[in-house]
Amino acid sequence: MTMARAREFRTGTVALYAALVVFGALSLLPLLWMLSASFMAQGEATTFPPALLPRNPTLVHYRDLFGRLALGRYAMNSALVATVTTIGALAINASAGYAFAKLRFRGRDATFRAMAAGLAIPVQVAMLPLFLLIKSLGLVNNYGGVIIPGLSSIFGIFLVRQYALAIPDDLLDAARIDGASEFRVFRSIVLPTIQPVLATLALWTFLATWNDFMWPLIVLSDDRKYTLPVALAGLVGEHAQDVELMMAGAVITVLPVLILFLMLQRYYVEGVTEGSVK
Amino acid sequence: MTAPSARTPRTAWIAPGWWFVAPALTLIVVFFVGPVLAAIVLSFTDFDLYALADPRAARWVGLRNYSRVLQEPLFWQALRNTLYFALVGGPLTVAASLGAALLVNARALRWKGTARAVFFAPFVTTLVAVAIVWRYLYHPRYGLLNWMLGHVGVQPIDWLGDPRWAMPAIILMATWKNFGYNMLIFIAGLQNIPRELHEAAALDGATPFQRFRHVTIPMLAPTMFFVVIVTMIGYLQLFTEPYVMTQGGPLRATTSLVLYMYEEGFRWWRLGVAAAIAFLLFLVIVLFTLLQRRISPRGAA
Numbered sequence: 001m002t003m004a005r006a007r008e009f010r011t012g013t014v015a016l017y018a019a020l021v022v023f024g025a026l027s028l029l030p031l032l033w034m035l036s037a038s039f040m041a042q043g044e045a046t047t048f049p050p051a052l053l054p055r056n057p058t059l060v061h062y063r064d065l066f067g068r069l070a071l072g073r074y075a076m077n078s079a080l081v082a083t084v085t086t087i088g089a090l091a092i093n094a095s096a097g098y099a100f101a102k103l104r105f106r107g108r109d110a111t112f113r114a115m116a117a118g119l120a121i122p123v124q125v126a127m128l129p130l131f132l133l134i135k136s137l138g139l140v141n142n143y144g145g146v147i148i149p150g151l152s153s154i155f156g157i158f159l160v161r162q163y164a165l166a167i168p169d170d171l172l173d174a175a176r177i178d179g180a181s182e183f184r185v186f187r188s189i190v191l192p193t194i195q196p197v198l199a200t201l202a203l204w205t206f207l208a209t210w211n212d213f214m215w216p217l218i219v220l221s222d223d224r225k226y227t228l229p230v231a232l233a234g235l236v237g238e239h240a241q242d243v244e245l246m247m248a249g250a251v252i253t254v255l256p257v258l259i260l261f262l263m264l265q266r267y268y269v270e271g272v273t274e275g276s277v278k
Numbered sequence: 279m280t281a282p283s284a285r286t287p288r289t290a291w292i293a294p295g296w297w298f299v300a301p302a303l304t305l306i307v308v309f310f311v312g313p314v315l316a317a318i319v320l321s322f323t324d325f326d327l328y329a330l331a332d333p334r335a336a337r338w339v340g341l342r343n344y345s346r347v348l349q350e351p352l353f354w355q356a357l358r359n360t361l362y363f364a365l366v367g368g369p370l371t372v373a374a375s376l377g378a379a380l381l382v383n384a385r386a387l388r389w390k391g392t393a394r395a396v397f398f399a400p401f402v403t404t405l406v407a408v409a410i411v412w413r414y415l416y417h418p419r420y421g422l423l424n425w426m427l428g429h430v431g432v433q434p435i436d437w438l439g440d441p442r443w444a445m446p447a448i449i450l451m452a453t454w455k456n457f458g459y460n461m462l463i464f465i466a467g468l469q470n471i472p473r474e475l476h477e478a479a480a481l482d483g484a485t486p487f488q489r490f491r492h493v494t495i496p497m498l499a500p501t502m503f504f505v506v507i508v509t510m511i512g513y514l515q516l517f518t519e520p521y522v523m524t525q526g527g528p529l530r531a532t533t534s535l536v537l538y539m540y541e542e543g544f545r546w547w548r549l550g551v552a553a554a555i556a557f558l559l560f561l562v563i564v565l566f567t568l569l570q571r572r573i574s575p576r577g578a579a
Contacts, residue, residue: 105295
């Protein structure tokens with residue numbers, strides 16, 4: 001390598017890392033500030049120039065949130081709704097995705113195409129009659145009303161189908177010849193084979209349900225039943241001035257999903273690349 | 279009557295495939311397809327608070343909801359706001375995604391996994407929570423953003439209080455939140471570009487910028503168009519950011535179509551009017567989808 005080329009290479013690398021640091025800082029700064037401000041004393045985050053780190057870190061806002069403001073209840077509500085939705089969605093979408101990929105039945109492809117077309121319809125169109133339906137079923141202000149419409153997802157079915165297409169037919173036929181029922185084949189051969197995509201589906205469903213705002217906001221009217229995001233949006237109305245308290249609330253809401261994502265990143269990323277580049 | 283033999287239970291007359299898809303299809307039909315069709319009917323009625331108590335009170339009003347909404351200045355403002363958000367925010371988000379993807383994909387870079395996780399982290403966070411965080415970052419006096427801009431001589435901006443700045447502020451926040459998603463798609467796209475193309479160009483004496491301009495961009499263009507349109511379609515459904523950060527203000531500058539629909543439907547309980555708004559939004563989305571179909575190559579979508 002000539003000297004000029006080497007120098008060009010080195011400045012290129014420096015520029016690369018500089019850009020990386022800037023981009024990374026912009027990406028993390030709001031989250032780091034949220035964390036830092038949540039440990040500040042009341043009023044410390046509303047000073048000029050802005051305080052970046054707490055002078056005397058305090059847990060008082062977390063104590064307030066879990067004590068006086070009962071945020072623990074909302075966290076439990078969110079955990080319950082997200083867990084039940086995830087388990088149900090796994091069972092329902094995994095069996096449908098597998099059938100669309102590997103079982104032959106009349107009307108399969110037409111049904112699948114119709115479903116794909118449905119993806120283009122925004123959920124908001126269905127929301128108003130869906131609310132009336134939920135109301136007539138007596139599920140307003142009930143977790144059932146939040147959970148049931150989210151159980152079956154076209155995206156989830158697509159995801160599983162895409163993965164299940166790769167299962168060799170010979171494997172399934174061998175089991176059938178041995179006398180296994182279709183259900184048995186699904187349980188003991190298909191499910192173990194598609195485990196990675198089930199992890200992806202579970203993670204996506206859990207995070208999407210945990211983060212969801214508009215639908216639980218519409219369905220849940222009793223504030224004891226709120227999920228975390230709905231409770232947090234209500235809290236900011238009353239406590240807009242308590243920056244540090246609100247930041248602690250934001251940390252409690254965001255931390256579980258961030259931790260889940262960091263632990264299971266690989267599966268999450270799978271969902272993006274599989275789901276979008278169909 | 280010819281009873282099925284003992285070895286074939288009645289259920290065998292239905293192909294097993296249908297049993298596997300039945301729960302999912304039932305749910306989709308009851309909780310999605312049905313409501314979508316019902317929304318068409320709803321948009322032709324004067325369904326309101328009284329009808330909520332007794333559905334028989336709702337009457338057929340034909341196209342009146344549509345004509346009323348189309349004469350409402352607020353509808354046009356919400357449409358303009360929504361298009362502003364999608365048409366500016368979409369490309370901006372995709373540009374940031376591409377930049378991040380090029381960075382992460384650079385061959386000289388180590389800790390690729392860490393960089394990717396850092397850029398992706400905002401996307402997995404809870405929108406309501408980070409929208410609240412940004413409300414404070416945007417504070418005209420104590421906010422971090424104005425303080426940082428002050429260092430380069432920018433006068434304090436009333437981000438969420440000034441009608442001219444409120445939408446740009448929401449766009450900036452949404453860009454921050456969402457660029458990580460498309461970044462992953464671009465990284466996959468970049469890795470599909472044959473390395474020989476870059477090497478051949480380098481042998482011909484192309485500078486890194488020329489290689490980016492004449493190799494990377496053309497190879498990535500199909501993905502890029504697709505991603506821009508998909509992002510814009512998602513952005514047309516803007517709701518949570520203005521709900522949490524501005525309540526649609528100031529002076530309605532951030533009222534989006536979905537927020538307008540929500541207010542009509544779930545605050546004032548004018549469900550007929552709200553359904554008409556929902557269908558007008560759907561119409562806009564259909565236009566974007568047709569555009570996407572037209573420009574996406576090889577039926578990639």
